[in-house]
């Protein structure tokens with residue numbers, strides 16, 4: 039089946055089964071609970087460190103089902119101020135031999151207000167992050183207004199926020215990772231945040247394709263704007279070391295690559311960042327994401343110093359069993 043059709047079908051099935059929790063329990067068993075899995079990060083209490091990465095539940099449709107499947111937290115989005123259809127289809131491709139995906143979805147989503155309303159209707163108390171972005175039609179000079187809009191619209195509905203400036207599928211978006219643009223966005227969100235009775239953790243999501251000097255710059259901005267952390271990494275625009283033949287890869291075209299080929303690339307970025315952040319002597323924490331396909335990959339990511347991890351492609355290829363495998367391994371370690 040076409041990859042995006044399969045995705046929508048899965049969301050629809052999950053939405054239905056959400057109403058019959060015993061069915062999910064019958065199929066996948068109860069989520070693992072154990073004191074050794076619990077983490078307190080960003081002032082939030084996570085029942086386990088394995089989260090769902092942004093992009094799978096863009097519209098907050100299956101947050102409760104994800105809680106039932108055993109995720110310790112869910113990141114919805116990327117959400118933009120206005121709803122938008124995203125790029126033309128096809129825009130999601132499987133590279134089976136590589137256990138990878140290429141996507142150029144382009145922030146297809148229902149918009150911040152509807153997403154907030156959906157989140158307000160959730161039944162479970164699972165920790166939810168809202169990943170926010172800008173509309174395609176918004177020029178970069180005005181991007182800050184889009185981030186502000188989403189932050190305000192979702193403030194009461196989400197537990198933490200992720201500023202996404204790293205998707206390769208919105209033209210020009212990644213230029214917002216530059217010092218000046220980034221400082222403007224993060225400090226304006228912090229200004230709104232500090233005006234609230236209780237502020238919420240803000241994190242920044244970065245691309246794996248940044249050079250070390252760009253990463254240094256990002257770490258400096260994050261430290262100076264005093265946000266709480268970094269989600270690393272998003273998908274890569276690189277196509278190195280793939281098993282899938284070159285002609286097939288070229289025929290797919292532009293998009294972000296995720297899954298197994300990203301494992302080492304993202305680990306390298308996260309290790310470097312964690313070292314940089316500790317040298318800044320901050321309380322900043324990172325969420326590690328990128329190519330976690332099995333429990334060993336998860337342990338490797340956690341060993342870089344990130345207290346939390348997220349899955350996307352691994353969950354698509356391995357299913358909910360992967361969450362259990364990782365948590366079981368963590369308990370036994």
Ligand SMILES: Cc1cc2nc3c(=O)[nH]c(=O)nc-3n(C[C@H](O)[C@H](O)[C@H](O)COP(=O)(O)O)c2cc1C
Pocket residue numbers: 091092093094096115116130139141143145169202205243271272273296297298300327328329330348349350351352
């Ligand atoms: C189809 C698809 C859509 C995605 N959409 C988003 C998104 O909207 N926002 C975002 O921050 N990351 C998005 N991502 C990136 C993932 O959250 C994650 O950072 C990346 O896929 C690397 O993790 P993985 O190798 O476990 O898939 C998307 C990934 C995929 C495969």
